Amino acid sequence: MSEDLSQFSLLDLFRAELQSQSAALTDGLLALERDPISAIHLEACMRAAHSLKGAARIIDLAPAVRVAHVMEECLVAAQHGRLRLGRDHIDILLQGVDLLALVASGTPEGGDAALPRVAEFERQLEQAVASGSAAPADDAIALEPAPAREGTAATDVATGDATPSAGGSDRMVRITAEGMNRLLGLAGESLMEARRLRPFADALQRLKRHHASLAKALDDLRATLPPQGGDPQTSQAFGEARDRLAESRDFLADRLAELDAIDRRATDLANRLYAETIESRMRPFEDGVRHYSRMVRDLGRALGKTVSLEIVGGSNGIDRDILDQLDAPLGHLLRNAVDHGLEMPEERIAAGKPPEGVIRLEARHNAGLLQIIVADDGRGIDIDRLRRAIVTRNLTSEATAASLSEAELLAFLFLPGFSMKPTVTDISGRGVGLDAVQSMAKQVRGVASVTTQPGTGTQFQLQLPLTLSVVRTLLVEIAGEPYAFPLAGITRTLRLPRDAIEVLAGRPHFRFGARQVGLITAHELLERGEPRSTSEDLAVVVIGEDADSYGLIVDRFLGERELVVRPLDPRLSKVKDVSAAALMEDGSPVLIIDIDDLIRSAEKLAGSGRLRTLRHGLAKADERPRKRILVVDDSLTVRELERKLLDHHGYEVEVAVDGMDGWNAVRADSFDLVVTDVDMPRMDGIELVTLIKQDGRLRSLPVMIVSYKDREEDRRRGLDAGADYYLTKGSFHDETLIHAVADLIGEASE
Amino acid sequence: MSGSSETAATKTSGSAGSLLDRPLPSGYREEWAQHFATAARAADAASDPGSREETVVIFRIGDEWLALSTVLFHEIAEPRRIHSLPHRRDELLLGIVNVRGELLVCVSLAALLGIGDSLSSERGERMKTFERIVVIGKEGRRLAFPADEVHGIHRYSTRDLTATPATIGKAALPFATAIIPWQGHSVGRLDDQLVLDTLDRSIA
Structure with missing residues (x-):
């Protein structure tokens, strides 16, 4: 290690180069493993090794020079046909990549301390080259049957990595999310300021017109004087005035032209700055996942399987925050796929498949969502074995297990601690993977799911929202304020003539395609004033699908806008019907609508909203206020059953369709009791209970959990979260539910 | 400088003299007078145990003059558009506002402190x-609130403070810990931490 400070910065440079070159090397080596004589990949790897050797020599890093040198020698031998690269060679060469990183790491094991390892590496590689040239390694031959499959795989990879190895792997810098947001804010602000120049320049045009009219007035005045002659003094003064005027007109014209140029440049710069700032939040999917190719291959080798990773949609831009969060879950899914998903090569050949297993890692943007797919072409999940595993682990009774559908059975895979593997390996099978994947997806309000085909493979899907990046939206005005609907959530927008509105069962509807769609004012939904539109046509946004569609009346459409999503202050907790905020071009804030939330709000308003006000009125007439209960369940049947049961006993019942909806409801209205299910989308019952019990104002509100899960640990989990009572769903056929409710809050009215 | 050779020093001795003899720059005397005065005052304050110098920003909401610690203040900006939040009807939470490209929660201190805007609305447009818009906060947790007027920074010694009466003007000020006399006004010195905590809690 040198004490010279400049040496450190050189080492940094080398490390940066190593980072990009070793990515190219790894990609190339993995491709060579499948196609050992590919000239392109041999050339690319050789070049990478050669450049590293040169760079290492410049900074005088002798061990790195030696490693790169033998690697280069080996690759050159392969290039000249003196050596056919086998898997063993690739193994050693990949170790060489790791060794280079170690040498350059700057840790105590790095630098000259790594020399013994370097010597060992040289020996290994030289030996492998010597034996390889005599007889090609066995497993390289083993790979040769199935030429068709290999041919396509090789071309896939060739097109896939040509671009990234050329320019993809820029050096990354880390920046905090807050710093990024500030930067974005400032870039936006400077864009706004730059845009003010144009109106200012336009205003100056008026000055130009004033000059013109001044010149005309002067000419008119001149015309009143006798032509030729007159007082020479006057005409001289006139001449001077006109000259002065002409001078200042010229001057103004020049400055205006200059201002125009400044405006153009400033706006252009600010635009670029803004676009670049937004762009820098996005990374190509490939950048975040390329390193998995190596991991998958090494894992496969450790397990005696041949595996290749196919990255599809690698150039799709993904928000860097999401990409970061994806890292651990993707690692889990890929390890799972290699270990559980894929069969051993012999088994594959027996099943008529190519011996090499393929794992596809795909990213695509679909309907405003980011979809990440991890699919293998392995044996698929044995549903009967899964069913048995569930019963063996006492997660449910045999009878229940027999009646569960495939999708329901697969959902058990995401339970904490669940594993089908009888033995624990150090690769996977500890059963800690999938629930972590699930919780990451949940954290960003996404969904994880799995489908499987016996014999042909398993596919895990992550549906993640893109809410961290830029969204295309429709801007509308509601009660004098702008709101943005993400385009992905809008079914249609239309101008509805007033006479097209029909009233069905006391509520306004209109004909939309083959259906009747209910109309609701956005003002009523968001509790923002009254609609003021007096025009003939109503501006309507249709949201939702099929039976769940609603027409929202807004004040007016403001047009389509691309908005940079900015999170709301976390202290606000979830604002109902709003997912985030953004800034408009003029710098004023706009709220981005949470369409899922809004559809649920509309559902409730259309379903019981009107009745609620009516019932409030009745209760007043009774002068005996009834106890109010909030029922939270995602199953319509259970919800309605509970509602009827409680209503029958005189309680006033409100419903919410999931935990998030329930959380919104308890904060907006006052209740005497909350009855909630556990398993629900968006927010589960345990989370809801936890939130309620942590809230200063709601802490004393009793909560009862009603769930199918009747194991002791489920009960414990519910009560630990703060629930006051835990009931299993079987129980509301008898009077248990009513008794429990009466125990907690007493009779319906006292 | 110290490195200059002897010959150079002899050559420039004339100009060095004129440098020292040049007239004082404007404001020089005042600056130093101020400096010693401040030092004396600080020493004075130090000699009086339990008294120290503090700086606050004085601002007005409705008819009340109020003060919070200077360190709390991040920005004071022109008034701008505040976007309200759906379903939230409480008077305290006004909505969100953009200050220097940052989207901040905007609250009403008037609502928090129970200050009506009766008089200032009578005085009409002039006051507008x-x-x-004032941005305050600690450790990245920022908030904005509209103020009717911001005077600026004021330095005072804690011994000049007087205790709060039960009420100041018409409004009760539960968040005021003391009164700062300033230009004939009684300025309510608000409890920094209490105000921030209460606002934090009430916007959830």
């Missing part, structure tokens, strides 16, 4: 010209 002093309106500002």
Whole structure:
């Protein structure tokens, strides 16, 4: 290690180069493993090794020079046909990549301390080259049957990595999310300021017109004087005035032209700055996942399987925050796929498949969502074995297990601690993977799911929202304020003539395609004033699908806008019907609508909203206020059953369709009791209970959990979260539910 | 400088003299007078145990003059558009506002402190010209609030403080810990931490 400070910065440079070159090397080596004589990949790897050797020599890093040198020698031998690269060679060469990183790491094991390892590496590689040239390694031959499959795989990879190895792997810098947001804010602000120049320049045009009219007035005045002659003094003064005027007109014209140029440049710069700032939040999917190719291959080798990773949609831009969060879950899914998903090569050949297993890692943007797919072409999940595993682990009774559908059975895979593997390996099978994947997806309000085909493979899907990046939206005005609907959530927008509105069962509807769609004012939904539109046509946004569609009346459409999503202050907790905020071009804030939330709000308003006000009125007439209960369940049947049961006993019942909806409801209205299910989308019952019990104002509100899960640990989990009572769903056929409710809050009215 | 050779020093001795003899720059005397005065005052304050110098920003909401610690203040900006939040009807939470590209929660200190805007609305439009959006906060947790007027930084010694009466003007000020006399006004010194905590809690 040198004490010279400049040496450190050189080492940094080398490390940066190593980072990009070793990515190219790894990609190339993995491709060579499948196609050992590919000239392109041999050339690319050789070049990478050669450049590293040169760079290492410049900074005088002798061990790195030696490693790169033998690697280069080996690759050159392969290039000249003196050596056919086998898997063993690739193994050693990949170790060489790791060794280079170690040498350059700057840790105590790095630098000259790594020399013994370097010597060992040289020996290994030289030996492998010597034996390889005599007889090609066995497993390289083993790979040769199935030429068709290999041919396509090789071309896939060739097109896939040509671009990234050329320019993809820029050096990354880390920046905090807050710093990024500030930067974005400032870039936006400077864009706004730059845009003010144009109106200012336009205003100056008026000055130009004033000059013109001044010149005309002067000419008119001149015309009143006798032509030729007159007082020479006057005409001289006139001449001077006109000259002065002409001078200042010229001057103004020049400055205006200059201002125009400044405006153009400033706006252009600010635009670029803004676009670049937004762009820098996005990374190509490939950048975040390329390193998995190596991991998958090494894992496969450790397990005696041949595996290749196919990255599809690698150039799709993904928000860097999401990409970061994806890292651990993707690692889990890929390890799972290699270990559980894929069969051993012999088994594959027996099943008529190519011996090499393929794992596809795909990213695509679909309907405003980011979809990440991890699919293998392995044996698929044995549903009967899964069913048995569930019963063996006492997660449910045999009878229940027999009646569960495939999708329901697969959902058990995401339970904490669940594993089908009888033995624990150090690769996977500890059963800690999938629930972590699930919780990451949940954290960003996404969904994880799995489908499987016996014999042909398993596919895990992550549906993640893109809410961290830029969204295309429709801007509308509601009660004098702008709101943005993400385009992905809008079914249609239309101008509805007033006479097209029909009233069905006391509520306004209109004909939309083959259906009747209910109309609701956005003002009523968001509790923002009254609609003021007096025009003939109503501006309507249709949201939702099929039976769940609603027409929202807004004040007016403001047009389509691309908005940079900015999170709301976390202290606000979830604002109902709003997912985030953004800034408009003029710098004023706009709220981005949470369409899922809004559809649920509309559902409730259309379903019981009107009745609620009516019932409030009745209760007043009774002068005996009834106890109010909030029922939270995602199953319509259970919800309605509970509602009827409680209503029958005189309680006033409100419903919410999931935990998030329930959380919104308890904060907006006052209740005497909350009855909630556990398993629900968006927010589960345990989370809801936890939130309620942590809230200063709601802490004393009793909560009862009603769930199918009747194991002791489920009960414990519910009560630990703060629930006051835990009931299993079987129980509301008898009077248990009513008794429990009466125990907690007493009779319906006292 | 010290490195200059002897010959150079002899050559420039004339100009060095004129440098020292040049007239004082404007404001020089005042600056130093101020400096010693401040030092003396600080020493004075130090000699009086339990008294120290503090700086606050004085601002007006409705008819009340109020003060919070200077360190709390991040920005004072022109008034701008505040976007309200759906379903939230409480008077305290006004909505969100953009200050320097940052989206901040905007609250009403008037609602928090129970200050009505009766008099200032009578005074009419003239008062609007002093309106500002003020950004305060600690450790990245920022908030904005509209103020009817912001005076600026004021330095005082804690011994000049007087205790709060039960009420100041018409409004009760539960968040005021003391009164700072300033230009004939009684300025309510608000409890920094209490105000921030209460606002934090009430916007959830």
